Amino acid sequence: MAESFKCATCGIVHETLEMSFAADSPDMYANMNREERDARCIRGSDQYIIDQKWFFIRGCLEIPIVGSDEVFLWGLWASVRQEVFDEIEDCWEIDGREKSRGPFKGRLANSLAEYPETLNLKVRILLQPIGTRPLLVVEESDHMLAIEQARGIPRRRAIELASLVLHAQPGGHSEPN
Numbered sequence: 001m002a003e004s005f006k007c008a009t010c011g012i013v014h015e016t017l018e019m020s021f022a023a024d025s026p027d028m029y030a031n032m033n034r035e036e037r038d039a040r041c042i043r044g045s046d047q048y049i050i051d052q053k054w055f056f057i058r059g060c061l062e063i064p065i066v067g068s069d070e071v072f073l074w075g076l077w078a079s080v081r082q083e084v085f086d087e088i089e090d091c092w093e094i095d096g097r098e099k100s101r102g103p104f105k106g107r108l109a110n111s112l113a114e115y116p117e118t119l120n121l122k123v124r125i126l127l128q129p130i131g132t133r134p135l136l137v138v139e140e141s142d143h144m145l146a147i148e149q150a151r152g153i154p155r156r157r158a159i160e161l162a163s164l165v166l167h168a169q170p171g172g173h174s175e176p177n
């Protein structure tokens with residue numbers, strides 16, 4: 001979803017407001033230099049393995065926007081045990097996997113600057129029909145991210161998040177106005 005808005009961070013009217021943010025990789029990978037990445041990591045679009053020891057899958061953490069059927073969408077990574085990683089891979093192409101497999105346990109693998117520390121937060125991983133990324137549900141119910149996910153957020157908070165993540169990204173200011 002996109003719309004124009006006057007930005008609370010810089011005061012400019014941005015032409016597009018994406019109610020989403022996607023982390024390209026787990027933070028463990030992002031924090032490595034190129035040599036380490038090449039030597040230690042196996043990368044796929046939705047799966048990373050580091051040192052044959054750390055296993056990650058990509059998922060979607062949705063925060064409902066109160067009073068609408070929209071969500072603010074965090075595209076994040078979860079670390080999982082190897083058995084979970086293998087089971088998810090095994091059923092990747094199986095029709096009905098969302099009904100027959102899981103939910104699984106994992107931990108968030110991204111630190112979100114907009115919240116108290118989110119790295120390693122416990123999440124429940126819910127598989128979705130083929131072609132759709134798993135949903136991540138924060139399990140630590142007293143954490144701000146869990147509270148926002150459970151209760152939803154007002155539209156102004158969604159706009160605030162959108163503006164924060166827009167300006168946290170390189171080139172956030174470079175769009176035409």
Ligand SMILES: [Zn+2]
Nearest residue numbers: 007009010011
């Ligand atoms: Zn701005």
